[in-house]
Structure formats: structure tokens, C-alpha cells
């Protein structure tokens with residue numbers, strides 16, 4: 240067996256209603272001055288007010304930054320860092336989807352280390368130290384609450400990653416009740432993102448791919464594949480929401496240690512240039528990248544198939560898995576083609592060139608992918 244390293248968040252608190260424990264946990268683990276990073280949609284959805292009350296009752300002073308936007312650009316990160324510094328925050332809470340948690344991670348780092356964003360892009364570059372960090376996901380998607388990753392959109396519409404074990408949150412607080420009001424389209428897109436994390440972790444060619452990630456990826460796909468339709472169509476079903484939130488976290492743990500590949504590399508230009516949500520960007524290229532990878536992944540895809548799709552038990556093949564995923568994306572209401580989301584055909588060569596810049600991800604792809612291949616995949620997806 241090959242040697243490997245596995246890192247994850249040291250404390251996980253999971254359960255319906257567990258947000259009620261926020262005050263106690265923050266008072267014990269974060270101290271009296273906390274910056275909370277979120278987006279305006281969550282404030283409007285009424286999810287932040289109970290958390291603020293809990294913190295206040297526990298004697299924790301909170302400064303709220305609620306200007307995070309999806310696919311956060313650099314200036315939003317910098318504004319959040321400045322606000323936390325002005326408040327003299329001693330700890331950070333990220334409350335929201337991947338966008339809010341990703342910004343919170345960088346606030347915790349940059350407010351304490353004095354580094355700049357330009358200093359820390361890339362894998363293992365950040366030096367720290369950082370402030371204590373608690374993450375509360377409100378989407379079942381990115382798994383950011385347990386990953387060493389933060390994704391920022393640069394001025395050139397490029398999605399860049401800060402990847403460092405330093406930004407794995409100290410505590411992940413997962414309360415499925417917070418996801419009950421997630422609209423069907425966001426539930427679908429973020430759920431598919433989580434499934435992609437599990438699939439790409441399972442087949443990742445990273446030298447650190449490891450048996451823990453493999454086991455987590457299978458269990459994540461079992462939870463996600465068997466519950467995504469119920470979560471989309473019956474949003475108030477706490478059991479389905481719990482399975483999705485747990486599944487997305489397990490997928491996060493898997494890919495945090497066996498990093499994702501070409502689906503993400505080809506999804507990023509779609510989000511970066513056209514503002515298409517991350518999960519939907521993934522779904523748009525998913526069947527096409529998997530068909531491209533199939534010759535290198537027949538066995539892995541056949542192994543994963545019955546976990547996600549029990550009806551394939553006993554006669555699972557790689558191509559049955561890929562086609563079941565394509566059909567699932569449609570069943571949960573995601574548009575199948577790039578043209579359906581307004582992407583012009585002329586954008587294909589530019590997106591292909593941009594995708595090739597994601598070498599951090601492409602090196603993990605089970606089948607080497609050239610510029611020509613990227614272009615052909617976007618053509619097929621258009």
C-alpha cells in the first residue's frame with residue numbers, strides 16, 4: 240500500500256438543530272470577538288439572525304460582513320479582511336455556501352498573517368498564522384467546511400485557488416435544518432457538485448490518492464445519489480437534507496486529500512466568464528468529461544455505479560454510470576447544454592485555453608487532456 244497523508248477539520252458537529260450550540264462552541268473555542276462572513280441572501284432568508292442571537296447570549300461580540308457574492312472576486316475578499324481587521328476580530332465564522340466559507344478562510348488567514356492575496360495563490364504557498372476558524376455550510380455542495388481550498392475569481396475572470404492545510408477550518412458545524420429553504424435549482428446544482436467531488440476524488444491520479452478518500456467517496460455517492468432527487472423535489476425532508484449535507488462533507492474530505500480533476504478544470508471558465516453557478520458549470524461538462532475519461536476509468540466508474548444508483552447493482556458498467564449521471568442532472572432540473580445557459584458558441588476556443596491553465600487540477604485527471612480535447616468536450620457540451 241502506498242504511503243499517504245490525510246487531513247481534515249479536527250472537530251465536526253453534525254445534526255438537525257445543532258446551530259443552537261453555536262453560542263457555547265464559539266464562547267469556548269473562538270473567544271469574545273468574532274468576524275462573521277456571509278452573503279446578503281442568507282441574511283434575507285432569515286438564517287443569520289438566530290445565529291447572531293446565540294452568539295450575543297454567549298457574550299461573543301460579532302461583526303458581520305454580508306457582502307460575499309457567488310464566485311467571490313478579489314475585492315470582496317479584501318473588503319472582508321479590512322472589516323475584520325478594523326473590528327480587531329480574534330476569530331472568524333464562515334456562514335453560507337462555498338462562497339462565504341471560502342472568503343472566511345482567507346479572512347482568517349490574511350487578517351493574522353499580513354500576507355497579501357498575490358502571495359498565497361497556489362498549493363502550499365501560504366505561511367500563516369491564521370485566526371481560529373469555524374465553518375457553517377448552508378449548501379450541501381462544496382464541502383469547503385473540511386477542505387484546504389479557497390477559490391477566488393481574479394480581475395481577468397480566472398478562478399484561482401489558495402490551497403493549504405492552514406485554511407482547513409478548526410470546527411465544522413453542520414445543521415441540515417439550515418438547508419431546508421435552499422431553492423430546488425441551488426439544491427440540484429450544489430448536490431451535483433458534491434457528487435463530482437466524490438467521483439473525481441475516486442479516480443484522481445494524485446500521488447496522495449488514498450484508501451480513506453476512496454471509502455469516503457463511495458459512501459458520499461451512496462448518500463448523495465440516493466437522496467438528491469428527494470432533496471430537490473421535497474425540500475423540507477430533513478432526512479434527505481441530512482444525507483445531502485453529510486454526503487457533501489464526506490465528498491469534501493475525500494477530494495481534500497485526493498484532488499479533483501478535469502470536470503472542475505473545464506467548469507471554472509464557465510463560472511469565471513459567464514457567472515454560471517459552480518455546481519451547474521460542473522453539471523454542464525460532467526457527462527462529456529466522463530465519456531472522455533471512460534476508457535481510462537471503466538472499472539472505477541463501474542465500482543461507483545451501484546453506490547449512487549442502486550438500480551445498477553449487478554449489471555453496472557462505466558457507461559451505464561455516466562449515462563445515469565447525465566439523466567440525473569436532467570431529472571433534478573439542470574439545463575443540459577452550454578447554449579441553454581446563454582454561452583455563445585464563439586466562446587469555446589477561449590474557454591478551452593482557459594481550462595488548460597488549471598494545471599493544478601488537470602494533473603489529477605485519469606486521462607491526459609490536451610487543448611484539442613478540451614475544445615472537443617466543450618463542442619460536445621454546447
Ligand SMILES: NC(=O)c1ccc[n+]([C@@H]2O[C@H](COP(=O)([O-])OP(=O)(O)OC[C@H]3O[C@@H](n4cnc5c(N)ncnc54)[C@H](O)[C@@H]3O)[C@@H](O)[C@H]2O)c1
Nearest residue numbers: 280309310336337338377378381383386388390420421517
Ligand atoms: N473550497 C472548496 O473546497 C470549494 C469546492 C468547490 C467549490 N468551491 C467554490 O464555492 C463557490 C460555490 O459555493 P456554493 O455552490 O455553495 O454556492 P454559493 O455559496 O455561491 O451560494 C449560492 C447561492 O445560494 C444562496 N444560499 C446558500 N445557502 C442558502 C440557504 N440555505 N437558503 C437559501 N439560499 C441559500 C446564497 O445566498 C447564494 O445566492 C464557488 O466559488 C466555488 O468555486 C469551493
Ligand SMILES: [Fe+2]
Nearest residue numbers: 381432436517
Ligand atoms: Fe466543486
